Amino acid sequence: MDFLANLALGFGVALTPANLGFALVGCLVGTLVGVLPGIGPVATVAMLLPLTFHLEPVSGLIMLAGIFYGAQYGGSTTAILVNMPGETSSVVTCIDGHQMARNGRAGAALTVAALGSFFAGTVATFMIALFSPPLAKVGQSFGAPEYFSLMVVGLIAAVVLAHGSIIKAVAMVLLGLLLGLVGTDGQTGGQRFTFGITILSDGIGFVPLAIGVFGLGEVIANLVHPQQRRDLVSSKISNLWLTKEEFKQAWPASVRGTLVGSILGVLPGGGATLSAFAGYVVEKKLARDPSRFGKGAIEGVAGPESANNAGAQASFIPMLTLGIPGNAVMALMIGALTIHGIQPGPQVMTERPALFWGMVASMWIGNLMLVIINLPMIGLWVQLLKVPYRQLYLAILLFSAIGVYTVNNNSFEVILTALFGVLGYVFIRLECEPAPLLLGFILGPLMEENLRRAMRISGGDPMIFLNRPISLGLLIAAALLLLVVALPFIRGKRDEVFQG
Amino acid sequence: MPIASLARRHFICAAVVTAAGFAAAPAFAQSTWPERPVRLVVPVGAGGAADTLARNLSSGFQQIANGQPLIVENRPGGGGTTAAAAVTREKPDGYTLFLAEVGANAVAHVLQAKLPYDPHTAFTPIIHAANLPVAVVMKPTLPYKNLAELIADARKQPGKFNYASAGIGNWTHLFMAYLNAQAKIEMVNVVYRSGAEMLTSVVRGDADVAPITVSTAIGQIKEGKVKGLAGFPAKQIPQLPDTPPAAQALPGFQIELWHGIVGPAGIDPALVARINAIFNQVLETPAVRNAINVSQAAEAVGGPASQFDALIKAELKRWPEVAKAAGMKPE
Numbered sequence: 001m002d003f004l005a006n007l008a009l010g011f012g013v014a015l016t017p018a019n020l021g022f023a024l025v026g027c028l029v030g031t032l033v034g035v036l037p038g039i040g041p042v043a044t045v046a047m048l049l050p051l052t053f054h055l056e057p058v059s060g061l062i063m064l065a066g067i068f069y070g071a072q073y074g075g076s077t078t079a080i081l082v083n084m085p086g087e088t089s090s091v092v093t094c095i096d097g098h099q100m101a102r103n104g105r106a107g108a109a110l111t112v113a114a115l116g117s118f119f120a121g122t123v124a125t126f127m128i129a130l131f132s133p134p135l136a137k138v139g140q141s142f143g144a145p146e147y148f149s150l151m152v153v154g155l156i157a158a159v160v161l162a163h164g165s166i167i168k169a170v171a172m173v174l175l176g177l178l179l180g181l182v183g184t185d186g187q188t189g190g191q192r193f194t195f196g197i198t199i200l201s202d203g204i205g206f207v208p209l210a211i212g213v214f215g216l217g218e219v220i221a222n223l224v225h226p227q228q229r230r231d232l233v234s235s236k237i238s239n240l241w242l243t244k245e246e247f248k249q250a251w252p253a254s255v256r257g258t259l260v261g262s263i264l265g266v267l268p269g270g271g272a273t274l275s276a277f278a279g280y281v282v283e284k285k286l287a288r289d290p291s292r293f294g295k296g297a298i299e300g301v302a303g304p305e306s307a308n309n310a311g312a313q314a315s316f317i318p319m320l321t322l323g324i325p326g327n328a329v330m331a332l333m334i335g336a337l338t339i340h341g342i343q344p345g346p347q348v349m350t351e352r353p354a355l356f357w358g359m360v361a362s363m364w365i366g367n368l369m370l371v372i373i374n375l376p377m378i379g380l381w382v383q384l385l386k387v388p389y390r391q392l393y394l395a396i397l398l399f400s401a402i403g404v405y406t407v408n409n410n411s412f413e414v415i416l417t418a419l420f421g422v423l424g425y426v427f428i429r430l431e432c433e434p435a436p437l438l439l440g441f442i443l444g445p446l447m448e449e450n451l452r453r454a455m456r457i458s459g460g461d462p463m464i465f466l467n468r469p470i471s472l473g474l475l476i477a478a479a480l481l482l483l484v485v486a487l488p489f490i491r492g493k494r495d496e497v498f499q500g
Numbered sequence: 501m502p503i504a505s506l507a508r509r510h511f512i513c514a515a516v517v518t519a520a521g522f523a524a525a526p527a528f529a530q531s532t533w534p535e536r537p538v539r540l541v542v543p544v545g546a547g548g549a550a551d552t553l554a555r556n557l558s559s560g561f562q563q564i565a566n567g568q569p570l571i572v573e574n575r576p577g578g579g580g581t582t583a584a585a586a587v588t589r590e591k592p593d594g595y596t597l598f599l600a601e602v603g604a605n606a607v608a609h610v611l612q613a614k615l616p617y618d619p620h621t622a623f624t625p626i627i628h629a630a631n632l633p634v635a636v637v638m639k640p641t642l643p644y645k646n647l648a649e650l651i652a653d654a655r656k657q658p659g660k661f662n663y664a665s666a667g668i669g670n671w672t673h674l675f676m677a678y679l680n681a682q683a684k685i686e687m688v689n690v691v692y693r694s695g696a697e698m699l700t701s702v703v704r705g706d707a708d709v710a711p712i713t714v715s716t717a718i719g720q721i722k723e724g725k726v727k728g729l730a731g732f733p734a735k736q737i738p739q740l741p742d743t744p745p746a747a748q749a750l751p752g753f754q755i756e757l758w759h760g761i762v763g764p765a766g767i768d769p770a771l772v773a774r775i776n777a778i779f780n781q782v783l784e785t786p787a788v789r790n791a792i793n794v795s796q797a798a799e800a801v802g803g804p805a806s807q808f809d810a811l812i813k814a815e816l817k818r819w820p821e822v823a824k825a826a827g828m829k830p831e
Contacts, residue, residue, distance in 0.1 A: 046546035046574060053559050143706045186691045189611070189668030189828065198614065202577040323719045325696050331547030338552055338715060338795055339559075347719065409575055410582075449691070456690045457662060457706050 006357045007129060013358030014365055019062055022055070023362050026063040027369045030070015031377075034087070035078055036399050041071040041087075042328045043406050049336055057340040058355045061333060062362040065316070068329045069121065069363070072312045073370045076113040076305055077381055081106060082396055084215035088206055088273040089308035091438050092280040094214055096293060096300030103296045107240030110378040112250045112298055113305040114371055120258040120306035121367030124313035127262050129360050132321045132349070135266050135314070140322070142267055144453035145464050149474035150267075151447035154274065155440065156481045157281045169436045172427075176440025179204055187452050199412045207407050208417040209441060211400050213434045216417065217424020219393050224425075240378055246298045253283050253299035257306030264307075265314025267326070277439060279307030285484075294433075313363060320356060321349060533594050533774050534568040540761070541573050541587050542599045543580030548695065549632050549713045552796060553759055554599050557629060557779070560788035564781045579669055580604035581615060588617040592624060592766040594775055600625070600762040602671050605812055607819035611669040611828055620816060623762040626772055627779045628808040630792050631756040631799045633714045633737045634675065636746070637726040639705045647730035648749035650709070651683045658686035664698035664707035665689050669828055672698065674819055675711045675732060675755055677826035682750050702726050713757065714739055714797040732756070739797045758801075758815075760808045776805045 013019065033044045045064050052060030075090040080097035093113065100109035127135065142150070155173060182193045183203030194200040242250065260282060261275035283303035284293045293300050315326040325331035342352065349356045384392070404417045427434055458464035465471050538561075542554045554572045561570035575583035584604035590596035598604075605619050636647065644650040654661050665672040673689060680687055690707060692698045695716050701707040703725045714737055721728040721740060728743035734754040736745060746753045761779060763772075782788055783802040792800040 042546065049546070049555065053555075140700065140704055143701065143704050184668075186667060186693075196614070198578065198616070199582075202582070324700055325547070328545065328547060331545075331694070331696065335547045335552045335555070339555065339791060340795070342795075347723065408577065409573065410577075449693075453690050453692070453706075456688060459659075 003130065006353065007361065009353060010129075010357030010359075010361030013058060013354050014062065014361035019059055019358070019362065020365070022059045022063040023066050023366045024369055026066020027070040027366055027373060030067040030072075031074040031370065031373060032070075033067070034071035034074020034076075036403055041068045042332070044071070045329055045332045049332060052336050053339060057337060057342055058358045060336055060340070061355070061359055062366075064329075064333055064336060065359065065363060066366045066369075069309065069312055069366060070370060072309050073114065073117055073374055076117070076301075077110060078215075080109045080113065080301070081381060081384065082215060082392075083218040084396065084400070085210050088210070088438075088442060089276045089312070091210060091214075091273075091435060092276050092304040093301060093308075095280070095433075095435055096295075096297050098218075099294065099296035100298065100301065105296065105298075106382050107378055108242050108246055108298065109301050110381060111240060111242055111375065112246070112254075112302050114374045114378070116250065116254040116257065116302045116306040117309035118367050118371040119254050120261060120310035121313055121370075122364060123258045124262050124265070124310040125360060125364040125367070128313065128317055128320070128363070129357075132317050135317050135321075138263075138266050140318075141470060143468075144450045144457060145468050145471040146474065147267075147450040148447055148454055149465060149471040149478070150274075151443045151450065153474050153478045153481065154277065154443045155447065156478050157277070165431075168430075168432045172432055172434070172437040173440035176437040176442075177444035179209065179437075180441045180444035181448075186449050187456070199410070203445075204416065204441075205407060205413055206438075206442065208404050208413045209420055210438060211404060212417040212420025213424035213427065213437065215396065215400060215424075216421025217426075217428055217434070219396060220421060220425040221428045222389060223393065240382065242298075250298050250302040253302040254306040256282055256286075257303040258310045260303075261307035261310025261312075262314050265311030266317050273308070273311075273442060275311030276304040276308035279304040309367075316359075316363070320359065323348065531770075531774065532566070533771060533778075534565050536595065537569045537571050538565070538595050538597060539571050539573050540597045540599060541575055541583045543575065543583035543601065543604050545576040546574050549715055549796065549798075550599060550601060550759055552715075553630055553632070553792065553798065556788055556791045556796065557761075557782055559791070560782045560785040561778075564785070565778050579608060579611070579667065581608045581612060584608070584619075584622075585616045587762075588622045588764050590764050592764045592768075594763060594767060594771050596763065597626070597775075598623065598762050599629075600760050600812070602674065602758070602815060602819060603669065605762065606815040607669065607674065607823055610820040610823050619812075622765050624765055624767040624772060625809040625812055626761045626763060626767075626805050627776050627783075628758060628760040628801045628803055628811055629779065629783065630760075630796075630801055631733065631758050632796070633798065634711050634732045634755065634757050635714055635717060635721075635737060635740060635743050636679070636709050636729045636732070637699070637702050637712055637717050637721065638709045638729045639702050639707070640724060640727050641705055642708060642727075644729070646744065646749065647746055650729065651685055651749060654683070654685040654687060659688055661685075661708040662688040662690050664692050664701050664710035666694060666698060667691055669823065671757060672711050673828075674822055674826075675757075676709075677828070678755065678822045679711075679746070679750075679753075681822065681825055682753055699726070715795075718797055733799075737797075758811060760801075760811075762808075762812075772805050 029044060030041060033041060044067055052064065075087040076093045078084040079090040079093040080101050083094050083098040085091045085094050097109045100106065182200055184201050185192055191201060257279040260278045264275040264278055280300060280303060283299040284290050287293065287299060315330060318324045318326050319330040319333060323334065325334050400417065401414050404414050405411065424434060454464050465475060540554055542551055544550050551574065558570040558572050562568065575586060580601060580603040584598060587596055587598040609615050609619050663676045665676060667673065692701060695712055698710040699712055699717055699720060702710045703720060718739055720726045728740050730746040730749065731737040731740065731743050732746055732755040734745060734747055737743060780802045783800045789800050792798050
């Protein structure tokens with residue numbers, strides 16, 4: 001009964017007209033910054049933080065949280081329509097989501113993304129309400145060795161992301177790892193691949209790389225064959241709603257994605273991103289016909305979209321229950337709490353139940369608002385594709401440049417984005433998929449730093465990876481996955497040999 | 501975006517107006533600073549203790565400073581030197597200020613080979629805004645009751661204990677290197693990405709100890725998830741009555757994590773006095789004082805510009821020596 005009483009308290013706080021208004025403002029702003037490529041929730045929340053000084057703490061938090069998950073909804077819109085992931089977590093949505101748009105199913109892709117996100121948001125909110133303290137413990141049981149082993153699983157799974165040549169996928173993962181190495185070596189301070197350029201000592205940013213390789217590469221490719229490629233997208237906009245067939249394929253994927261996201265999201269540091277990648281891998285592995293993936297499979301949108309939203313929601317758990325931020329947005333929210341004189345930590349839940357439960361209740365309300373905002377907008381977004389490409393691409397370039405600049409107020413990153421755009425076009429010509437590259441880029445540095453951290457903690461003894469049960473389990477999973485990936489490949493080669 | 505674009509438009513209008521004003525009467529300009537929004541460049545990302553301090557200052561600035569806002573601009577990177585270098589290239593007109601800290605202002609020149617500025621001469625010190633007290637926290641499974649006991653065991657077993665830091669040359673690294681040197685012990689540095697990650701690693705028991713700002717660690721200390729072993733400031737940290745100063749184990753030991761405001765080199769002394777007076781008033785505003793001293797568990801300082809100048813000069817002596825002795829080499 002405690003649970004119901006708590007929820008009642010929470011909804012009592014979240015349903016006051018003022019707080020509903022703040023949730024709505026947050027969701028609208030979040031959707032907007034999500035749709036604009038590159039302008040992410042971190043920059044937006046940082047900018048709006050001063051506004052919350054004058055609000056009730058719970059109202060401020062409700063608004064900031066709305067921006068955060070609103071951006072998750074909005075981010076999938078650009079990923080699907082113009083192949084531009086604004087957030088790390090919408091990288092995989094590009095793969096099949098944009099293909100669906102090319103097949104004339106942009107409306108269906110956007111609908112499934114919104115509904116899948118809503119379902120995941122609902123489930124994750126209840127998970128937070130019911131299981132916050134135990135889930136927070138799961139997150140804490142991951143130390144350096146466990147993270148390293150998780151990254152090993154992730155990198156092997158990255159190969160599954162690719163459709164087409166496995167060799168090319170492996171090459172792209174390795175290139176991603178190399179790009180991830182650029183910058184200052186965290187443990188020694190040594191410079192790697194910086195060529196004496198000071199700005200490179202902080203490494204290459206995710207936003208310039210993702211926007212360049214995915215978005216600008218696509219723009220160049222479209223301009224090379226203007227008529228034929230653009231027509232692919234705009235001429236065949238059919239029904240916005242899902243067909244029965246699509247619905248049947250999408251809902252189980254949504255459920256699986258939600259599960260994956262709720263678990264991985266609790267891990268600090270990129271929970272939502274890992275969730276989206278994992279959601280995609282699960283769908284591709286479970287599919288009867290994996291060859292459909294990369295050509296517009298609806299499960300490839302439903303799974304990762306649900307996973308990233310569940311992951312984003314679950315990343316509130318360590319912040320709310322332990323006062324430890326899992327990502328930059330959560331760090332800002334802790335900053336907002338501190339300014340209001342609330343010391344974030346385990347005691348918030350008991351000492352300020354109205355704040356905690358009001359926040360939880362507002363998450364569900366915010367998700368509901370986002371679906372209501374987004375579903376009618378889908379028609380509008382799809383109309384956007386009818387804008388002549390010679391105008392659309394200029395807008396894409398302009399917003400990309402603004403977005404990239406605002407991340408660190410740094411003009412060098414805009415130039416970098418342009419260079420990566422050219423590289424992205426080269427990849428398209430070579431038929432190399434950029435998604436494995438980005439995964440290598442994100443996971444590589446995490447893997448390295450956790451490997452070295454673990455080795456320092458153990459005093460140089462590699463057995464630390466096998467002595468810890470979670471780490472051992474993950475390494476076994478990685479070995480099995482490697483076998484699954486390698487077997488058909490080896491068998492395929494042998495068939496070729498025998499036929500020859 | 502609406503806020504930024506509004507501010508920008510405001511900024512441009514005001515810039516045109518003040519440019520005309522400056523040409524006519526420079527002395528008048530100093531007594532009326534600020535006549536347009538002031539930028540405070542912060543060398544760390546949004547969130548975190550230093551950023552919160554900047555935002556606390558910003559929240560009290562407008563009422564006192566002719567209604568002009570203090571705009572916090574986060575430019576993380578290069579251990580704070582990206583932001584610092586950008587500020588040194590600005591005009592010394594008081595409209596671009598920098599949130600100074602030990603990294604960019606007292607030690608970066610010995611850690612980075614090609615630093616584009618010299619911290620001895622590149623800035624005009626304006627005011628010592630606040631100290632953020634730092635405490636060494638320890639994982640609760642270790643048996644030591646105080647810093648002296650830990651040091652005694654660490655002396656017997658060099659390299660057995662490890663500490664978490666947030667990067668080579670970061671203040672967390674410097675402070676622990678100083679502790680190592682003063683206590684004649686050898687604890688191993690393990691680098692994490694942020695104060696939050698460092699704290700988690702101590703809670704989990706992966707790291708043995710870590711230096712963490714009190715505002716970040718206080719929740720976990722009160723819950724007993726980590727032990728507050730010793731405070732770095734000379735004075736007892738009021739929020740942590742069970743955590744004595746490190747000076748109890750190591751007489752004379754004292755580190756303040758200071759933050760203050762500087763501008764590019766060459767600000768007119770009259771203007772420095774004016775900016776200093778305004779920030780002193782901001783720091784005396786009850787709301788700001790309360791936010792810094794109570795919510796942030798920090799210590800608002802204030803005082804004349806000369807006092808901050810002396811502090812930076814002293815720190816410019818201490819930290820380069822610590823960094824060199826600990827083998828942190830320029831890259």
